[in-house]
Amino acid sequence: MGKEPIIxxxxxxxxxxxxxxxxxxxxxxxxxxxxxxxxxxxxxxxxLIKIIAGVYxxxxxxxxxxxxxxxxxxxxxxxxxxxxxIHQELSVIPDLTVAENIFLGREPKLSSxxxxxxxxxxxxxxxxxxxxxxxxxxSVIRDLNNADKQMVEIARAVSQDSSVVxxxxxxxxxxxxxxxxxxxxxxxxxxxxxxxxxxxHRLKEITTVCDRITILRDGTLIKTAPLSEVSxxxxxxxxxxxxxxxxxxxxxxxxxxxxxxxxxxxxTREGVFKNVSFELHQGExxxxxxxxxxxxxxxxxxxxxxxxxxxxxxTVFGKEVHFHSPRQAIRAGIGLIPEDRRGQxxxxxxxxxxxxSLASIYENSNHGVIDExxxxxxxxxxxxxxxxxxxxxxxxxxxxxxxxQQKVVIAKxxxxxxxxxxxxxxxxxxxxNAKAEIYLLMKNFVESGGSIIMVSSEMPEVLGVSxxxxxxxxxxxxxxxxxxxxxxxxxxxxxxxxxx
Amino acid sequence: xxxxxxxxxxxxDYTMPLFLLCLFIVSVIFVPRFGEVxxxxxxxxxxxxxxLIATGMTFVILTGGIDLSVGSVAALTGIIASTxxxxxxxxxxxxxxxxxxxxxxxxxxxxxxxxxxxxxxxKVPPFxxxxxxxxxxxxxxxxFTNAKPVxxxxxxxxxxxLGYIGMIPVMVIIMIIILGIAYxxxxxxxxxxxxxxxxxxxxxxxxxxxxxxxxxxxxxxICGILSALAxxxxxxxxxxxxxxxANGYELNAIAAVAMGGTSMSGGRGGIGQTIIGLCVIGxxxxxxxxxxxxxxxxxxxxxxxxxxxxxxxxxxxx
Numbered sequence: 001m002g003k004e005p006i007i008x009x010x011x012x013x014x015x016x017x018x019x020x021x022x023x024x025x026x027x028x029x030x031x032x033x034x035x036x037x038x039x040x041x042x043x044x045x046x047x048l049i050k051i052i053a054g055v056y057x058x059x060x061x062x063x064x065x066x067x068x069x070x071x072x073x074x075x076x077x078x079x080x081x082x083x084x085x086i087h088q089e090l091s092v093i094p095d096l097t098v099a100e101n102i103f104l105g106r107e108p109k110l111s112s113x114x115x116x117x118x119x120x121x122x123x124x125x126x127x128x129x130x131x132x133x134x135x136x137x138x139s140v141i142r143d144l145n146n147a148d149k150q151m152v153e154i155a156r157a158v159s160q161d162s163s164v165v166x167x168x169x170x171x172x173x174x175x176x177x178x179x180x181x182x183x184x185x186x187x188x189x190x191x192x193x194x195x196x197x198x199x200x201h202r203l204k205e206i207t208t209v210c211d212r213i214t215i216l217r218d219g220t221l222i223k224t225a226p227l228s229e230v231s232x233x234x235x236x237x238x239x240x241x242x243x244x245x246x247x248x249x250x251x252x253x254x255x256x257x258x259x260x261x262x263x264x265x266x267x268t269r270e271g272v273f274k275n276v277s278f279e280l281h282q283g284e285x286x287x288x289x290x291x292x293x294x295x296x297x298x299x300x301x302x303x304x305x306x307x308x309x310x311x312x313x314x315t316v317f318g319k320e321v322h323f324h325s326p327r328q329a330i331r332a333g334i335g336l337i338p339e340d341r342r343g344q345x346x347x348x349x350x351x352x353x354x355x356x357s358l359a360s361i362y363e364n365s366n367h368g369v370i371d372e373x374x375x376x377x378x379x380x381x382x383x384x385x386x387x388x389x390x391x392x393x394x395x396x397x398x399x400x401x402x403x404x405q406q407k408v409v410i411a412k413x414x415x416x417x418x419x420x421x422x423x424x425x426x427x428x429x430x431x432x433n434a435k436a437e438i439y440l441l442m443k444n445f446v447e448s449g450g451s452i453i454m455v456s457s458e459m460p461e462v463l464g465v466s467x468x469x470x471x472x473x474x475x476x477x478x479x480x481x482x483x484x485x486x487x488x489x490x491x492x493x494x495x496x497x498x499x500x
Numbered sequence: 501x502x503x504x505x506x507x508x509x510x511x512x513d514y515t516m517p518l519f520l521l522c523l524f525i526v527s528v529i530f531v532p533r534f535g536e537v538x539x540x541x542x543x544x545x546x547x548x549x550x551x552l553i554a555t556g557m558t559f560v561i562l563t564g565g566i567d568l569s570v571g572s573v574a575a576l577t578g579i580i581a582s583t584x585x586x587x588x589x590x591x592x593x594x595x596x597x598x599x600x601x602x603x604x605x606x607x608x609x610x611x612x613x614x615x616x617x618x619x620x621x622x623k624v625p626p627f628x629x630x631x632x633x634x635x636x637x638x639x640x641x642x643x644f645t646n647a648k649p650v651x652x653x654x655x656x657x658x659x660x661x662l663g664y665i666g667m668i669p670v671m672v673i674i675m676i677i678i679l680g681i682a683y684x685x686x687x688x689x690x691x692x693x694x695x696x697x698x699x700x701x702x703x704x705x706x707x708x709x710x711x712x713x714x715x716x717x718x719x720x721x722i723c724g725i726l727s728a729l730a731x732x733x734x735x736x737x738x739x740x741x742x743x744x745x746a747n748g749y750e751l752n753a754i755a756a757v758a759m760g761g762t763s764m765s766g767g768r769g770g771i772g773q774t775i776i777g778l779c780v781i782g783x784x785x786x787x788x789x790x791x792x793x794x795x796x797x798x799x800x801x802x803x804x805x806x807x808x809x810x811x812x813x814x815x816x817x818x
Contacts (some may be wrong), residue, residue, distance in 0.1 A: 306706070331709075338707060346704060358704075358705075359709050
């Protein structure tokens with residue numbers, strides 16, 4: 001490349017309490033190129049772009065923009081230096097017009113101090129036209145589809161004279177047709193010498209639209225190379241190539257019985273997942289792998305009775321069921337440990353005791369009057385069994401660490417005598433030692449006759465813990481793998497299948 | 501050093517009870533006749549109507565909701581109870597009690613169920629749903645009476661509002677029983693636990709198998725019945741069913757709940773806190789009256805004190 005880099009990162013290090021997120025990252029981004037950032041969940045992609053955009057500050061290392069060393073204190077300084085981020089979750093305001101969104105915070109004003117609507121609309125329309133998209137500046141965002149909303153964000157970036165546009169999983173909510181439109185716009189931006197940093201899990205898109213790629217793994221830079229030098233296969237190998245460690249506790253296959261405890265057939269929810277079928281045996285840990293947005297959480301929520309489904313059959317312990325509320329699922333012996341532990345798993349401002357008893361307090365009450373002795377005893381008992389680190393059963397769960405919080409959620413279901421646990425990302429945000437403890441608890445649970453469905457985006461976890469693995473992609477089951485001689489590559493290949 | 505910390509800790513954890521204690525001591529010392537037993541019973545009587553409404557309001561606010569219709573429901577019930585007892589001019593005390601509690605449960609139950617249905621089934625925001633009920637119930641009270649007060653109730657009807665058992669007013673006894681029951685329900689039953697859980701997080705509650713809609717429905721029904729009871733007792737005390745009665749009482753009730761430290765977003769607080777709020781408001785009103793402060797200035801002082809107390813409570817460091 002003969003050109004000067006527009007962004008140059010050298011020796012970037014970044015740590016969070018307990019985790020080294022990035023170590024010694026050096027990479028350059030050039031004008032007029034689309035540069036892909038690749039890596040598994042937790043590889044450090046998000047942290048890296050947040051440092052470029054000014055959301056985080058690097059611990060050590062330097063960031064140069066246009067040859068000048070900078071240190072952004074906040075995202076506003078990043079934008080002022082021509083760096084825009086288009087987030088995975090769209091950040092446009094639904095009740096304002098397209099033009100109002102594009103000029104948000106920088107509205108043109110008349111000399112009287114009032115808004116210059118006319119100028120705002122014409123300028124916005126000019127930008128939209130230059131991108132070749134058919135959106136009217138005066139339309140209200142709420143009436144647009146996701147793809148158009150994204151175009152508005154891109155238009156905003158253009159209106160800010162951004163020389164760098166970072167796109168974080170831009171296609172995760174787009175249809176194939178909309179993806180094509182996005183790519184056309186990306187080509188236009190490229191021609192205007194804008195540098196694009198493109199984050200995606202979908203290898204096919206990366207090979208279509210990107211010029212160079214950088215692969216991250218566990219916070220370190222594995223490789224930066226032109227697209228032509230790396231095959232799709234290599235990308236997968238480089239992303240996942242990791243040594244298995246010994247802290248996983250895969251349960252003995254001997255504990256798996258023949259009887260099916262949960263059977264799901266052709267479960268469909270219009271537009272979310274389609275024809276999902278699987279079986280869960282007693283004593284089994286079924287891993288559910290796939291990319292974020294593959295529909296795994298949604299399937300589990302439907303089975304558990306949180307969300308409705310349109311068609312399909314669910315059989316629990318040999319009885320056909322259709323749960324309309326989690327209450328019914330819990331009575332049938334199922335427990336759900338949600339992905340969002342703090343938002344959906346625990347009453348944060350309540351005590352360990354109250355959280356432990358929450359799902360079973362009525363069943364153990366005296367005609368609705370709480371049996372306080374039982375409640376205290378059971379809370380103390382499970383603190384001991386699960387080795388939960390808490391000052392007492394009266395401590396508020398918000399003051400516990402992530403791993404101990406998760407133990408409280410698990411205790412809730414053990415107390416409720418759940419026989420099937422659906423664990424969604426059971427170790428997210430939990431440190432290594434606590435992870436190992438959670439795996440051990442899972443192993444004990446299945447070996448004592450329970451069964452677990454574990455949804456996880458962490459490959460080593462899926463491989464290290466599951467007996468069998470179901471892979472989902474785009475709302476469908478793309479395959480089952482028997483966890484004997486499979487590798488992460490096999491999973492990644494199935495997970496990136498574009499079904500449909 | 502360590503002792504200082506414990507004192508700090510106590511002040512931090514018991515801000516409002518300490519505030520109430522200080523207020524009480526200051527009033528006893530500086531306000532003539534405040535500390536006399538008759539006056540203290542008087543304070544209890546003055547807070548009774550608000551206490552009944554605030555108890556129901558505590559349930560609603562603990563789930564993160566609000567009920568603005570309480571004053572109107574109270575007025576409507578007062579009228580209906582008065583009208584009913586007038587059809588039985590020879591009623592004694594037992595019949596009066598039956599009418600007061602019966603109409604409260606029926607009228608309050610219906611109004612509360614209407615709020616409950618709108619909030620939990622039709623997903624109308626509580627503020628709007630109960631605002632509508634506030635308007636409807638008040639309107640019904642006027643339509644029902646042609647805007648004229650209902651008078652001429654039998655002697656026995658006033659026993660609840662004006663009578664005494666020993667030296668304790670009957671309505672204070674009712675208040676104490678209701679507060680006691682509410683305390684037990686909130687702290688000792690699964691229903692009470694679920695009220696706190698729903699207010700802390702509806703998502704977590706639902707995923708833990710709690711019927712969130714049912715809990716949200718019941719708190720409005722409870723609040724409706726207790727406000728209706730307040731209205732019926734008020735009509736007994738005033739010896740009149742006034743369509744304009746209990747105007748603005750929703751704000752007094754919310755003030756008592758908020759002042760005690762119950763979180764307006766739900767999940768934290770309880771009846772104990774509400775009792776403290778009620779006492780603070782009752783003592784301030786009573787003391788200012790004894791000092792001869794005009795009722796207009798009392799209103800202003802009340803607003804200021806509530807604000808200061810809550811600001812202090814909200815901004816203390818955790």
